[in-house]
Amino acid sequence: MKDERARDATVEIGGGEAALGAAWIWVDDGGQERAARLGPGEEIVLGSGEGVDVRLVERTVSARHAALVHRGSVIEAVDLGSRNGMRVAGTRVARAFLSTGSAVELGRAVVRVEGSTLAVEAHRGAPLAHLVGRSAPMRRLGGAVRRLAPLKLPVMIRGESGTGKDLVARALHDESARKDKPFVVLNAATISRELAESELFGHQRGAFTGALRDRRGAFREAHQGTLFLDEIAALPLDVQAKLLRVVEEGLVRPLGAEAAMPVDVRLVVATCEPLEQMVAARRFRADLYERLAVCLVRVPALRERTEDIAAICMHLLATSEIGPREFAPGALAALRASSWPGNVRELRNVIVQAALRTPGVILAEHVTSVLAERGGRRVKLRPDDARRIFEEAGRNTSEAARRASVPRSTMRDLLRAAGDAATSSQNVPTTPSP
Numbered sequence: 001m002k003d004e005r006a007r008d009a010t011v012e013i014g015g016g017e018a019a020l021g022a023a024w025i026w027v028d029d030g031g032q033e034r035a036a037r038l039g040p041g042e043e044i045v046l047g048s049g050e051g052v053d054v055r056l057v058e059r060t061v062s063a064r065h066a067a068l069v070h071r072g073s074v075i076e077a078v079d080l081g082s083r084n085g086m087r088v089a090g091t092r093v094a095r096a097f098l099s100t101g102s103a104v105e106l107g108r109a110v111v112r113v114e115g116s117t118l119a120v121e122a123h124r125g126a127p128l129a130h131l132v133g134r135s136a137p138m139r140r141l142g143g144a145v146r147r148l149a150p151l152k153l154p155v156m157i158r159g160e161s162g163t164g165k166d167l168v169a170r171a172l173h174d175e176s177a178r179k180d181k182p183f184v185v186l187n188a189a190t191i192s193r194e195l196a197e198s199e200l201f202g203h204q205r206g207a208f209t210g211a212l213r214d215r216r217g218a219f220r221e222a223h224q225g226t227l228f229l230d231e232i233a234a235l236p237l238d239v240q241a242k243l244l245r246v247v248e249e250g251l252v253r254p255l256g257a258e259a260a261m262p263v264d265v266r267l268v269v270a271t272c273e274p275l276e277q278m279v280a281a282r283r284f285r286a287d288l289y290e291r292l293a294v295c296l297v298r299v300p301a302l303r304e305r306t307e308d309i310a311a312i313c314m315h316l317l318a319t320s321e322i323g324p325r326e327f328a329p330g331a332l333a334a335l336r337a338s339s340w341p342g343n344v345r346e347l348r349n350v351i352v353q354a355a356l357r358t359p360g361v362i363l364a365e366h367v368t369s370v371l372a373e374r375g376g377r378r379v380k381l382r383p384d385d386a387r388r389i390f391e392e393a394g395r396n397t398s399e400a401a402r403r404a405s406v407p408r409s410t411m412r413d414l415l416r417a418a419g420d421a422a423t424s425s426q427n428v429p430t431t432p433s434p
Helices: 136-148 165-174 196-201 217-221 237-249 275-280 286-292 306-318 329-336 343-355 364-373 383-392 397-404 408-417
Strands: 009-013 023-029 032-038 043-047 066-070 075-079 086-088 091-098 103-106 109-115 155-158 183-187 226-230 266-271 295-298
Touching (some): 155 165, 183 217, 237 286, 329 343, 329 383, 343 364, 364 383, 383 397, 397 408
Parallel strands (some): 183 226
Antiparallel strands (some): 023 109
16 A cells, blocks of 8 residues: 555646746635735734634634745645645645645645735636626626626627526626616527517517517617626527627617617627637628627637636525535536536536436536446546545445446446545455566
8 A cells, every 4th residue: 555645746836937926826625715914024814723823714724724834926725734735736745845826635625826916806807696607708708708798799608508608798787887787698599580670670560460569579678787698699680680780889679660769778698609709601701700709708718727626516506496415525526527518508507417316416427327327337436536536436446436336346446546545455456477
């Protein structure tokens, strides 16, 4: 058996000769965020017990878990003999040298180092209220939304299906001066071609067969507020031309009306379609695309922010009929190892199905069995993920392989790559001494 300390290496992340100056230490503590200033030569101790400089509530954090020391050009992080250890990129370490933008995990708490300018930008770079996650991509998204929210310019939100583009649109509205005005949502893919113009611009009674009363339309409903047009690529070409006029002139002419009416609307559109290819194929108007794409916001895919998965899972179950549940570390490791082509929407379905398989703690085997049933998908475990599942399986390689839905040989190779040969002789064959 290799000693646990064999993998408690010293690592350096970034770094350099330049002086770092005062830094801000940001801690994601079980979904709560706090900050502490760390000047050159100063030291802070983080833990869950009395007498530490930054006290955490996350239960996987030891009483005196780790110390951060400002060494001038880097921040030195030292594990103080904690039970659950200190990890960098999933690998357990005893000491790490951190630069601006890098992070370490203390149990399940995440500690980030940011430059002193973050004190001024703290609010602009903070996560959005409607979106769960405090990863770097989500911080960048929060900053982009807050920079664009005060403007009246149209915004185009791009991102894969299931990433939460509708929530970003809502955040653009709520972070703006229009937050107390209407927020109107219209999905272009769900309206018929015949009614698209009426849905957008309204109509007067008698304008066409079946028009028994006046209809205001989405633009007039959103007057002084925000109109969110989802699936903008689904709009028919003739309606696109009329939408372009409204965007350029700020005037809406309902069907059957003799005069146009002024509207004050912030337009936000979203799509997961390749609009540039549609423009080239003349299936989307180039002039409308240029008018709408003045301000672009890209929503990151879930696979780009897997460190947010634990918080997202807890939020999704807590706001569902199932209610709050606990995820074992191995289950979270299996979830982080999946590619998530369906993003958060797919994650929600998987964890709900996993939760229905057990009344208690959700384990790795519950997650992997659901994923296996969804098209035979398997997770691509990292060595450290495999070790977490191995620990949950009572340090039995065969049981860990079963729970992870991988061959026993694969699990053994992953454990060896993790530097953990702590399997019994009945689990890992040994070569007899000559």
